[in-house]
Amino acid sequence: MGTKFGFTLGVGLALLLAFTQAQPAEVSRVRVDIPAQALSASLTQFGRETGTEIVFAPDAVEHKKAPAIKGEFARERAIALILSGTGLSYRVTAQGAFVVEPVTPVTAAPLNGQPLANQMRVARSATALPEDAAAAATQPQDKRSRAEKAAESADNVMVVTGTNIRGAGPVGQQVQVITREEIIRSGVDSLNELRDLSTQHFGGGGANPIMFNLAQNTAATTSSTNSTYNSSFNLRGLGAGATLTLLNGRRVAPSGSNDTFGVRAIPLNIIERVEIVPDGGSAIYGSDAVGGVVNVITRSDFQGVEVSARYGSVTSAGYDQTGANAIAGHSWDTGNLVFYAGYAEEGRLDAGDRDFISLDFIRPATSLLPGGDRSGVMLSFTQAATSRLQFGADVLWSEDNTAYDLDPQLLDGFTPGIVELRSRASHASLRADYALNNRWDLTARVDRSINENIATTDSEYAGPPESELENTNTTFELSLNGVLAQLPAGPLQMAIGGLQRQQEYTQFNTYLTMPTVLKRDVNSAYGEFLVPLASGVKLSLAARWDDYENGASEVTPKYGISWQATDDLGLRASYSKAFRAPTLPQSRDSQRLNLQFARWADRPPADQDPRVPAGRSYAAILLRLGNPDLKPESASIFTAGFDVRPVAMPKLRVGVTYFDIQFDDIILSLFPNRLNDSAFAGFVTAYPGAALLQSLIDESDAFGNFTGFPADLDAVQVLLDGGAHNVSRLGTSGFDINARYGFDVGPGVLSLSLKSSYILNYELQATTLSQLENNVDRVGDPLRLTMRGSAAYGVGSWTFSLGANYKGSYVNDVFAYDPPAPQPIDSQTTFDLGLHYDSAAANLPASWAKNLRVSLNVRNVTDEDPPFVQDFLGFNFDASHGDPVGRFVSLQMIKGW
16 A cells, blocks of 8 residues: 555554543443344344343334344444334333333434434443243234335435445435335336436436437537446436446446446346435545445345346337346354346347337447346355454456447448447455444455456447457455444544555557556545534534545545424535546546548538548547546535424425535547537647648557548648547536325325426536536436326235326427427326235245235336437437337246245
8 A cells, every 4th residue: 555545544543543442331232133024023032132121012113124233233222223214212211121112303314314323312231121022023914015115115224325434324415215125116127227216317428328329429428428338327417427336335446438337237136225325425435426426235134045037028129128036145143145146138229120210311220229138146245253353245246248230320431330348347345344342343345346348349430340448446445433422412423444446447459559558546534423413413524535646636525414403304404525536548648649530510612622521521630548637527515405204194205405516627528529619619720731740640659540541631621639628617406306105095005206306507618618508408418307206006915006207398409400490309208007916915825926026017108209309310319318118018026935
């Protein structure tokens, strides 16, 4: 590790360890391993196994469920975790017994988050269990199906994203949780389909696998185009590179050249839940967490065996999905093991399969969605070595093979062909947790992640015949977590740590004589405090220092506050700084010069070279493959909101969040379609002359001629500096509204939910010469209003679900040419249906039918085409907002033992 990193971390941890070891032990610790089950059963098991006296009324815990907890905890902390999300707390009698009772709310929990463990009053340890409460677990079953339980399950998980402090969710922030139950009922096949359940996600800006996405060509997104056609999250429309996607809280290697992780690499069936914090997270996680953080959490506490199979197909031509998965898990007194394996195939969707696409200029075989197969295996393991020391490991490997026809047109001098792309991702994480004393835990981690992309093609238009790209991340981290002191309003908690991340980028293709190998180290140190200011008021303070090997250094703070103003109303707010560091390819000191055709529509016909197609120019594009003078992109983020959870209506949840993001120094790579844009005048030189071009060729690392003609430098009409520059800025603000409600209807329960995002402004300044423009509701940019509503009615073993997806109208003023004026684009509403069966509520005698689940889903029931959007080729839809798949029917069966 670097000298600065080692010195900073060593001094900080030495001082802190000396302080913590000097603190007196306050409470005893107990080791527990309790599965998710009825709350009454969990309390009974905890009391029996730890010798703790727990008293509760059977009707107070009836129909309530406790989460799984495993590990070594202070006794009070363990009980608080068991009671989290139940609306219950505890008090301690003079004799030392723990009495479970309804909680008097003291702080607001995020709408889709977990009530924090430290909201509970701190109590003393006790002994002896006077009664066996197991009978409470046999209370009559409530009539809720999984439909309503799934709607409430997000309240019963311990949110871990957005904070380094254990046992506490982020303070002052909105958290969305997509549970496994929601995943099953949604009928989606992969994580890239699941992300559309979040209204904060924008389908453009390098986030979409659909070929020829119009949003790839707009100024706001050219710094994060999707060269590998993978799928990434893009929160708030700030670009896929400005959203940080984690796997079990850990950073993974990018899937391409722009530091974004392709979520297709994570098999859907290993996911326990997805936590989304659409707020700045650089103070916790470092670079890239500008639009927010997405944390994919895998199934690590599974017990038993489960197999599943799924088939889905469009009702029109051209696209289907097939998949099979198996997961097995086993737990013992001191550890557990989970293993997963899965395989899936997807058919290709081509332009000729959809009648809304014009084939006048587009070949029918041109791919809209790639076809191929993907497979994956995962292993998760934990083992306690002693009462204080526990080890854990997670290993994931996946492979995604896709094939697509990239040539939209038969261009002069080029032949069409198939591009085959093989993407392999592997991630390994090793960790050790050691309880120093009753207050403090020390954690050491080593993570290694490798993402490899290999592309082959027989098409000249698509690029080199063979190319390879590999990204590697290796991280070493040491952290300390615990309680500094007991304040009148609760424990003052702290997390501190440091890490070193080693990045490596390797690229090779048949046009290069030598592979490109780039490396850098990033040293980081962080600290976070959770301060209970008063009853119902909490303050979070966090800061992080990141130092890059090239000398760049960033310090990012974050402040959050929450206040439970009344029993029904919680208020929250946060302010943070965030940044996105230049990628390794952007930071290198190298360049190449290309000769190619480009559009320069304002040149008079007399200036056109006779060899050049009409409307185009013979251009020299100076591609600065790296710019060592780039500085990090920076952002300021403010959020404020409230959560309503009425005591009189316990099944109602409403959360409203206002956000304001100012994103500056955005790195923009300039492309040939900007030749006649006045905002890019400083980067364009007309008729540069052979002498200048030859000097640039002599200084370049490589020279490429993609015109199909012998190079004639005197005939070059324009020189474009196509490198990366800190020239753009973006400001956006708006509201997120989430609500849900459940109530009895006849023999069952009806659950309603609404997720919506309303953008007030999305103001972009493409370069320093551009005007600041509000781009909301324009083609290739985010929409002002998006909503997703759902209703689920469950009775017994059956649940019927209906979903509605709304996207507002907008304007095409970028690609419209007939007439050459802004053209309105219609709003769209699509509907999804689902029918779900769960044998768990049927009490079936036959063993083969137990633990059986069947889901039939229909997406886009009315088979709506995407709204018409005119473009130069004739695809006629905007892939950032429109889905070309059409009506899709899927059937999934899950069997457990």
